[in-house]
Amino acid sequence: MFDFGAVYELYKFEYYPRDSYGSGTVKRMNVYSSLDNVHWNLEWNGKENEEWSYDENREVDENKKTVNLEGVSARYLKLTIVESKKNFFAAHELSVYKKDGSKPFAVGSTNKNEKVSEGDYINMKNYLGTSVKDGANFVDQIQKRCGDINRNGVYDVYDYAFTMFALDGGTKQTGEVSGRIFLVPEREKVKAGETFTLAVTAKEAVNVNAFGKVLNYDPSRLEFVSASPEDSIGQMENLTVNKRYGDGTAYVNLAFANRGDKKLYNGSGALAMITMRAIVEVMPKDEMECEGIWLIGPGIRERE
């Protein structure tokens, strides 16, 4: 695996086989790219592409294999061997080329700067909660600028974390995140026209620097009213937005995150309150996914 330490706009990857073309010479290889070392895109499918063959009468250079990476921006590149001689791996050289004239930039800088800065924060705020359904606003302003770090097609708290935690000189907090965060509906059943709350609740949470999730709901059954923080989460910023789309879908893009170096949340109890209004009679726990709110620790930017 390669870690370039920053995002590079890539051009190509080259595999040079070992001189003898013996054990370990690769016939099929997958090449993946990532911005965070967690979420990977398959850029070259070894199974689907033609098997690599080698002319042993020629020089290594002439037998090199090239994987086109034009249009790919990544901090990490991962190679997995699908098929090789005797199942070993050998290479004379592995080379990654960047696009001519392009400069590396920090993960979380949608303005493509070496360091995450105020302009990235402003850009983040301008496009909070957008998704592929917003078209160019998301695709051009966020996705193509490597802002959708978990690559789920939505600009969400996971993505914001890479910007927020790096601002103002960056967080100095450390430690592994653990515990659980979930939604607790105020009532089991709600009549049409009534408002109700969903308490965003932590259980034995440790080292939380941000939390949230994309919470889908049916806008013909529910209406968003508000999302507000509890005192327990200190200075975390409320980056929650509600989105309704023309195709009849909607979500509360729940997001709270510390900016720069702020105290982590540790403990149990309510973190925030979501208020919704019922359009028809509903059982809140059947309307929204209550489990599995993401907990994000301060070390997300440097995952080994």
Ligand SMILES: [Ca+2]
């Ligand atoms: Ca995302």
